[in-house]
Amino acid sequence: xxxxxxxxxxxxxxxxxxxxxxxxxxxxxxxxxxxxxxxxxxxxxxxxxxxxxxxxxxxxxxxxxxxxxxxxxxxxxxxxxxxxxxxxxxxxxxxxxxxxxxxxxxxxxxxxxxxxxxxxxxxxxxxxxxxxxxxxxxxxxxxxxxxxxxxxxxxxxxxxxxxxxxxxxxxxxxxxxxxxxxxxxxxxxxxxxxxxxxxxxxxxxxxxxxxxxxxxxxxxxxxxxxxxxxxxxxxxxxxxxxxxxxxxxxxxxxxxxxxxxxxxxxxxxxxxxxxxxxxxxxxxxxxxxxxxxxxxxxxxxxxxxxxxxxxxxxxxxxxxxxxxxxxxxxxxxxxxxxxxxxxxxxxx
Numbered sequence: 001x002x003x004x005x006x007x008x009x010x011x012x013x014x015x016x017x018x019x020x021x022x023x024x025x026x027x028x029x030x031x032x033x034x035x036x037x038x039x040x041x042x043x044x045x046x047x048x049x050x051x052x053x054x055x056x057x058x059x060x061x062x063x064x065x066x067x068x069x070x071x072x073x074x075x076x077x078x079x080x081x082x083x084x085x086x087x088x089x090x091x092x093x094x095x096x097x098x099x100x101x102x103x104x105x106x107x108x109x110x111x112x113x114x115x116x117x118x119x120x121x122x123x124x125x126x127x128x129x130x131x132x133x134x135x136x137x138x139x140x141x142x143x144x145x146x147x148x149x150x151x152x153x154x155x156x157x158x159x160x161x162x163x164x165x166x167x168x169x170x171x172x173x174x175x176x177x178x179x180x181x182x183x184x185x186x187x188x189x190x191x192x193x194x195x196x197x198x199x200x201x202x203x204x205x206x207x208x209x210x211x212x213x214x215x216x217x218x219x220x221x222x223x224x225x226x227x228x229x230x231x232x233x234x235x236x237x238x239x240x241x242x243x244x245x246x247x248x249x250x251x252x253x254x255x256x257x258x259x260x261x262x263x264x265x266x267x268x269x270x271x272x273x274x275x276x277x278x279x280x281x282x283x284x285x286x287x288x289x290x291x292x293x294x295x296x297x298x299x300x301x302x303x304x305x306x307x308x309x310x311x312x313x314x315x316x317x318x319x320x321x322x323x324x325x326x327x328x329x330x331x332x333x334x335x336x337x338x339x340x341x342x343x344x345x346x347x348x
Contacts, residue, residue: 018057025189027237029216031277034239036265036286046290048078048331051263058343062304062336065094066115069107070334073098074311077195078295078304078336079137081162085110090299092336093120094306095134096148102131104301106146108169109336111299117172121146126176136195137295138202141221145202146177153229155192157194157204159224181225185216186232194295196245197208203245205238209258212240212276218346231306238277239267241288244295246303249344255293256303260314260329264293266305270348285347290331304337312335341348 002277041050065075084091091108098104103244108116111283136157144165148156158177168175183192183204194206198217198291205215214235218226228234236252238245243264252273257264269276270283292309292345308314314329 006050007081020135023091024211028211029143029213029237029275029277030240034276034280034284034286036267036288038064038288042080042158044290046331046333046335048329048335050335051331052288054264055289056289059289059305059337060196061340062168062338063109063111065310066107066109066118066334067307068313069094069096069105069118070311072312073103073105074308074310074313075306076133076139076294078128078134078297078306079109079144079195079197080141080297080299081139081144081165082181082299084108084166088300089113091116092297092299092304093137093139093144093163094295095137096311097133102129103148104132104134104145106134106165106169106175109324110339116169119168119172119175120173121147122174123158123178124177124180126174128176129174135207135294136204136299138195138197138198140197140202141224143193143220143224145220145226147195147204150191151180151182153188155204156180156182156342157192157195157226165249179224182230183216183218183226184234185228190214190216194230194243194245196247196297198247201229201248204235205236205242205245207242209241212237213242213247214238232346235274238274239265241265243293243303244297246296246298248341248345251283251348253296253303253344255296257289257293260292260309260325262315263291263330264289266293266296266344268344268347283348290333290335291329292331295333298341300334303341303344305337305339307331307337317337 044050201219254267273279
């Protein structure tokens with residue numbers, strides 16, 4: 001074959017048709033009109049600079065996250081096991097990962113009360129520890145669901161029977177999943193980055209750093225298997241950088257964050273619209289929160305928010321210590337924070 005000269009190569013390149021840019025997905029639609037209140041306060045109740053006056057006036061200090069969890073793992077998902085200790089005694093279930101040891105764990109925390117043991121999570125069969133960021137936790141019926149690994153390009157959730165979870169939270173032995181369910185939604189790029197219980201099922205949605213993404217609702221069947229409600233088009237748009245979700249009958253609460261130096265955001269969204277722009281401004285409120293917010297859950301009229309910034313992986317990089325020129329952690333948070341659900345809902 002004759003080789004083309006450089007001049008002919010340039011000419012061919014100029015004549016070649018341009019490759020069209022990939023079309024944006026419908027859930028990425030955004031006019032960027034939503035603004036988040038970010039005026040800083042003067043007296044934050046947590047380490048580091050204030051996130052916003054709205055946050056400081058809405059949230060308050062809650063219980064400490066167990067030291068052994070923060071010393072060895074990075075907090076992620078947060079869910080609620082209602083009436084775990086009898087009527088009126090809920091258990092907050094925190095998931096966490098360590099990407100050096102490729103292990104994930106859960107721990108239970110009673111608001112204002114006791115802490116359970118911290119079992120390592122194991123995939124079905126009892127041999128392989130869960131190697132995932134375990135970004136979501138949801139208790140539905142007699143089951144605990146935890147976001148699992150991606151298998152064959154499809155996200156999964158791990159299902160644990162609550163009676164076995166109770167045993168392992170008491171004795172600390174490894175907790176083996178009863179099943180690993182693939183979450184098929186009919187479109188590519190979907191991940192179970194966060195979970196939130198809602199009645200007889202749960203929501204699962206995708207974190208995206210650069211654009212808004214989407215979530216779907218799954219109903220849990222009598223044998224524990226989750227099934228997509230609707231079709232691939234039955235999505236609800238979620239904010240950019242969503243890490244956690246809590247659900248009431250009328251509202252979604254989203255926690256969003258990315259980067260240890262940046263502030264997080266809390267979104268309060270009234271249910272009923274698929275796109276955030278369609279709901280804004282009357283049904284959407286957003287305000288800045290301390291850095292590295294993760295899971296959010298509800299218990300007895302209060303919303304509890306967790307952070308990964310107090311973990312071993314980030315707490316040595318404080319911005320105000322003058323050690324690092326970059327990559328510092330703006331707020332090192334070692335406690336859960338709480339807010340009134342009624343106060344949050346009243347923002348829209």
